[in-house]
Amino acid sequence: xxxxxxxxxxxxxxxxxxxxxxxxxxxxxxxxxxxxxxxxxxxxxxxxxxxxxxxxxxxxxxxxxxxxxxxxxxxxxxxxxxxxxxxxxxxxxxxxxxxxxxxxxxxxxxxxxxxxxxxxxxxxxxxxxxxxxxxxxxxxxxxxxxxxxxxxxxxxxxxxxxxxxxxxxxxxxxxxxxxxxxxxxxxxxxxxxxxxxxxxxxxxxxxxxxxxxxxxxxxxxxxxxxx
Numbered sequence: 414x415x416x417x418x419x420x421x422x423x424x425x426x427x428x429x430x431x432x433x434x435x436x437x438x439x440x441x442x443x444x445x446x447x448x449x450x451x452x453x454x455x456x457x458x459x460x461x462x463x464x465x466x467x468x469x470x471x472x473x474x475x476x477x478x479x480x481x482x483x484x485x486x487x488x489x490x491x492x493x494x495x496x497x498x499x500x501x502x503x504x505x506x507x508x509x510x511x512x513x514x515x516x517x518x519x520x521x522x523x524x525x526x527x528x529x530x531x532x533x534x535x536x537x538x539x540x541x542x543x544x545x546x547x548x549x550x551x552x553x554x555x556x557x558x559x560x561x562x563x564x565x566x567x568x569x570x571x572x573x574x575x576x577x578x579x580x581x582x583x584x585x586x587x588x589x590x591x592x593x594x595x596x597x598x599x600x601x602x603x604x605x606x607x608x609x610x611x612x613x614x615x616x617x618x619x620x621x622x623x624x625x626x627x628x629x630x631x632x633x634x635x636x637x638x639x640x
Contacts, residue, residue, distance in 0.1 A: 440502050446501065588614070
């Protein structure tokens with residue numbers, strides 16, 4: 414695929430797609446990611462003056478990590494996650510975003526659908542969300558909201574932000590795929606519904622309700638949490 418019209422973060426995402434083969438559990442190193450991106454666009458990722466001969470690791474580090482306020486890297490954007498030092502995985506949200514950039518190859522649509530289904534199902538079948546559907550007054554205590562997000566008092570601020578954010582990004586990624594295809598649900602060949610727009614939108618509503626209701630509790634854990 415010609416990547417010349419894509420920005421650098423999008424190019425990294427497509428490189429991650431190739432390195433992972435569309436498997437959100439498969440890890441790859443920053444060096445693998447860099448070489449893959451460089452092979453597709455040597456001018457963008459090459460060492461200055463030696464673009465055709467060597468990739469420049471400084472360039473990819475600037476796009477992966479945060480460079481300052483308003484300058485998020487692909488990890489902050491939720492497209493990649495760190496598995497270890499200089500080792501990464503593509504996320505479900507990253508996979509969905511990559512699919513919008515390159516909808517045909519190399520990831521079969523069925524693989525994306527199954528990955529999204531598993532990630533979304535884990536969220537929408539959570540007992541705290543199911544309880545809210547029958548009683549909008551719940552949850553009444555932060556510990557229940559924390560159970561939904563996988564956080565508790567003492568959880569590091571960075572982890573709080575990541576776990577709250579991953580719920581939202583996963584749901585929005587699934588919604589983006591539905592919007593791109595112009596459909597309200599994704600079904601498998603046997604007719605089983607994998608993703609349903611109403612479930613996703615309701616869960617996004619729940620997510621926003623929790624963030625507003627327990628904003629004070631979230632800020633105690635992570636002072637940098639958005640208002």
